[in-house]
Amino acid sequence: MKENAILEMKAIDKVFPGVLALQGVDFTLCAGEIHALMGENGAGKSTLIKVLTGVYSKDGGQIYLKGYDKPVIIRSPQEAQKMGISTVYQEITLCPNLSVAENMYIGRGEGVRVNWKKINEKADAILKSLDIPAKATQQLSSCSIAVQQMVAIARAVDMDCKVLILDEPTSSLDEQEVAKLFKLMRDLKERGVGIIFVTHFLDQVYEVCDKITVLRDGRLVGEYEIKDLPRVQLVSKMLGKELDDLSDISGEHKKFQAEPNTPPVFEAVGLQSDAGIKPFDFYIQKGEVNGFTGLLGSGRSECVRAIFGADRVLGGTVKKDGNAIKIAKPIDAMRNGIGYLPEDRKVDGIVGELSVRENIILALQVLKGFFKPFSRAEAARFADEYIKLLDIKTASADTPIKSLSGGNQQKVILARWLLTHPEYLILDEPTRGIDVGTKVDIQKLVLKLASEGMSITFISSETDEMLRTCSRMVVMRDRAVVGELTDDDLTQGKIMSTIAGGEKKDE
Amino acid sequence: MKIWNKIKSWPLLLPVVALILVMAVNIIHDAAVGDNPLSFFMISLRDTTTNGTILFGRIIDIINRGSEVAILAIGMTLVVSASAGTDISVGSVMSLCASFMCMNLAGYGVSSTTTLAKPLIVGLLAAVLMGALCGAFNGTLVSHLSIQPMVATLILYSAARAIGLLLCNDLIVYVRNPSFAFIGAFTGPIPTPILITVVCIILISVVLKKTALGMYIQSVGINAKASRIAGLNSRRLRFLAYLLCGVFASLAGIVASSRITSADSNNIGLYLEMDAILSVALGGNSLGGGKFNLAGSIIGAYTIQAITTTLYALGVSSIQAPVYKAIIVIIIVVIEAPPFKAFIRKHSAARATKGVKA
Numbered sequence: 001m002k003e004n005a006i007l008e009m010k011a012i013d014k015v016f017p018g019v020l021a022l023q024g025v026d027f028t029l030c031a032g033e034i035h036a037l038m039g040e041n042g043a044g045k046s047t048l049i050k051v052l053t054g055v056y057s058k059d060g061g062q063i064y065l066k067g068y069d070k071p072v073i074i075r076s077p078q079e080a081q082k083m084g085i086s087t088v089y090q091e092i093t094l095c096p097n098l099s100v101a102e103n104m105y106i107g108r109g110e111g112v113r114v115n116w117k118k119i120n121e122k123a124d125a126i127l128k129s130l131d132i133p134a135k136a137t138q139q140l141s142s143c144s145i146a147v148q149q150m151v152a153i154a155r156a157v158d159m160d161c162k163v164l165i166l167d168e169p170t171s172s173l174d175e176q177e178v179a180k181l182f183k184l185m186r187d188l189k190e191r192g193v194g195i196i197f198v199t200h201f202l203d204q205v206y207e208v209c210d211k212i213t214v215l216r217d218g219r220l221v222g223e224y225e226i227k228d229l230p231r232v233q234l235v236s237k238m239l240g241k242e243l244d245d246l247s248d249i250s251g252e253h254k255k256f257q258a259e260p261n262t263p264p265v266f267e268a269v270g271l272q273s274d275a276g277i278k279p280f281d282f283y284i285q286k287g288e289v290n291g292f293t294g295l296l297g298s299g300r301s302e303c304v305r306a307i308f309g310a311d312r313v314l315g316g317t318v319k320k321d322g323n324a325i326k327i328a329k330p331i332d333a334m335r336n337g338i339g340y341l342p343e344d345r346k347v348d349g350i351v352g353e354l355s356v357r358e359n360i361i362l363a364l365q366v367l368k369g370f371f372k373p374f375s376r377a378e379a380a381r382f383a384d385e386y387i388k389l390l391d392i393k394t395a396s397a398d399t400p401i402k403s404l405s406g407g408n409q410q411k412v413i414l415a416r417w418l419l420t421h422p423e424y425l426i427l428d429e430p431t432r433g434i435d436v437g438t439k440v441d442i443q444k445l446v447l448k449l450a451s452e453g454m455s456i457t458f459i460s461s462e463t464d465e466m467l468r469t470c471s472r473m474v475v476m477r478d479r480a481v482v483g484e485l486t487d488d489d490l491t492q493g494k495i496m497s498t499i500a501g502g503e504k505k506d507e
Numbered sequence: 508m509k510i511w512n513k514i515k516s517w518p519l520l521l522p523v524v525a526l527i528l529v530m531a532v533n534i535i536h537d538a539a540v541g542d543n544p545l546s547f548f549m550i551s552l553r554d555t556t557t558n559g560t561i562l563f564g565r566i567i568d569i570i571n572r573g574s575e576v577a578i579l580a581i582g583m584t585l586v587v588s589a590s591a592g593t594d595i596s597v598g599s600v601m602s603l604c605a606s607f608m609c610m611n612l613a614g615y616g617v618s619s620t621t622t623l624a625k626p627l628i629v630g631l632l633a634a635v636l637m638g639a640l641c642g643a644f645n646g647t648l649v650s651h652l653s654i655q656p657m658v659a660t661l662i663l664y665s666a667a668r669a670i671g672l673l674l675c676n677d678l679i680v681y682v683r684n685p686s687f688a689f690i691g692a693f694t695g696p697i698p699t700p701i702l703i704t705v706v707c708i709i710l711i712s713v714v715l716k717k718t719a720l721g722m723y724i725q726s727v728g729i730n731a732k733a734s735r736i737a738g739l740n741s742r743r744l745r746f747l748a749y750l751l752c753g754v755f756a757s758l759a760g761i762v763a764s765s766r767i768t769s770a771d772s773n774n775i776g777l778y779l780e781m782d783a784i785l786s787v788a789l790g791g792n793s794l795g796g797g798k799f800n801l802a803g804s805i806i807g808a809y810t811i812q813a814i815t816t817t818l819y820a821l822g823v824s825s826i827q828a829p830v831y832k833a834i835i836v837i838i839i840v841v842i843e844a845p846p847f848k849a850f851i852r853k854h855s856a857a858r859a860t861k862g863v864k865a
Contacts, residue, residue, distance in 0.1 A: 107518070308736075329735070349733055349736070351725075352730060362726060366719075371719075373717065416737065
């Protein structure tokens, strides 16, 4: 092992049926270091963490821990904790209706008899030494989420943890709470704890971390000192595009000219939802294809969900043809001619046990009304038409949608919205997890629909895809709109530098 | 082989097989005691002093006695599908509706009457209204306050009978009026409850045919989030399911009350919620919600009644009957349990590969 290292993972492999989730990944953590683990969705961050904490067993490689002369085998999270590896997740995994002290000591008792007085005193002492604003006897649910997270950390610290893993700890915290958490992280660093910090927030990485390890598609891209890796470089490494190549590729997008003096078809002003995005402005013209881009978790989906009324709207207005309309829930948006293909197909899209036919006609049926059901013949005609149009591979229209492949499920949901003939169609990651042929089909379809006058917002994690379809891109970072690119600015390089943002000048 | 596969995937397989089994037990028993083996299926006309010429036979008896559970099973099916929970208050709600109806028909505080204080229709509407009210109460708790269905309906399960007693001034109210008794007796030769059940089934069939209710409820039950994105209001639909369940409970209550021409708060609909839930499960519906099969539930309801009647015919006392019912429930639940299904699949797959090798 390297000097000063407390954890070394070497050539870790993990195979899931049909997928190589991790291939020969190395990871080294030193004492007194905050180490960011970065990568896009599916890069292998969570898998690596789960191998380290014993949730998954590894299929290859070794894990070395300081204090053990042989490679360690970690079979369960409990074993990992005994070896000094603790994890604090984004969702609090403590018991909200127990006291703070109970949460810190639950499951660690040595016997039946518990001296609560002593335990409360001990807990208070630790909380005080870490400067956590909570009392031992306080019920956990009465603390803010940030404090609850800190209590989870305090529990880990008291269990003598050497390696602390923080998995997206800041997603549900406000800025002041984040600052407090960072102070605690720095305190622990002083004490020699090694911290692995998993986050999507670039600003936070540069604020608190010492080193960055980047993963992509289950492989190690590299380990970098924070000062050696400017933001733009980091983004390009996460997305897997070399900057030099990027600046050359200009978008193949079509130029789009809005008709002069007409208001946008749809316009959002100061729109804000309960999903934690900053208020944003947005508009789309008739026949335009635009997109939201940004890293995962930057708020792309949350913006379009706010427009569609899928999340609770807290403020701002949406206008159609210049007139304010009220969108409180999806049906309001649908009545105004908006369709929305959601990002998470399984959760928000398919109705698993219903047939392909029922899944296709669902939205149109809802628009038509409760008392006017489609006859079986009508429904079958619509279904057959779109199964043919989109080339959906299904045994029959009666087959339950859940037995179709992911790509074909996606086409069914697409059919559901096309059938409603929307004026404005929002496609949130329509090509995720589907084969290349289908991807191209969908891109072509988007351009065709736009040329027929439909307005489309297209969101994809793959920038190439968006460059091919969008004539304007709204760039997001850390849940806020940070820029808008059109025409000559639509290049990979420009998009990436906008996503990364400048090194903060005002700090 | 193809036909076999088709039968295996037939949604009504379980309830129909159960019903056939019950019939088989009857045939064997009748043959064993030296009766005509087909006496279970015999229907005859008999003259009675009270009701004139009526249909008579064990089958008629089962369909007649099974009316309440069949009516309850309709509402229960919708509730299970929409909310992945059960309404355990239906038995008590039946009783409350009966009490409210009899209170209206007899007048408050009157314990026995032969003349109606109000027109019959007012009493019937009062019962239905009370059922709708109870359903709305349950529906609000479940859909708008997100209380677990079992807990939400536990409130009326325990309170409704007491409220009924309160309405009837702690009395068993008897309404011995022929126009009221007719509901639980005979229309021509046919028992009226059978006709009422048929009307209920036609009613719900029309609703399912003429509205998108069926698809909406299943969609919400399978994936509420996706349904919302597609424009459905899952709260309102869940509420509607409970509301309808309450209305059907009131109809069952009217029938049960008329049979005994009284509102016996402590006994009307007793334990029937369990039979209704069992009908739904026996009908091949998943109690986890989602897709429903109304025909299955109704066949399930009559199967349960057939089991009860058969047990009596076999000489099992009414006190012992629940033990045998419990055994049948255990068998059904095990057959439907995912691990058991997986076990069967594994076994038949293994046999299939063996066959290929040979």
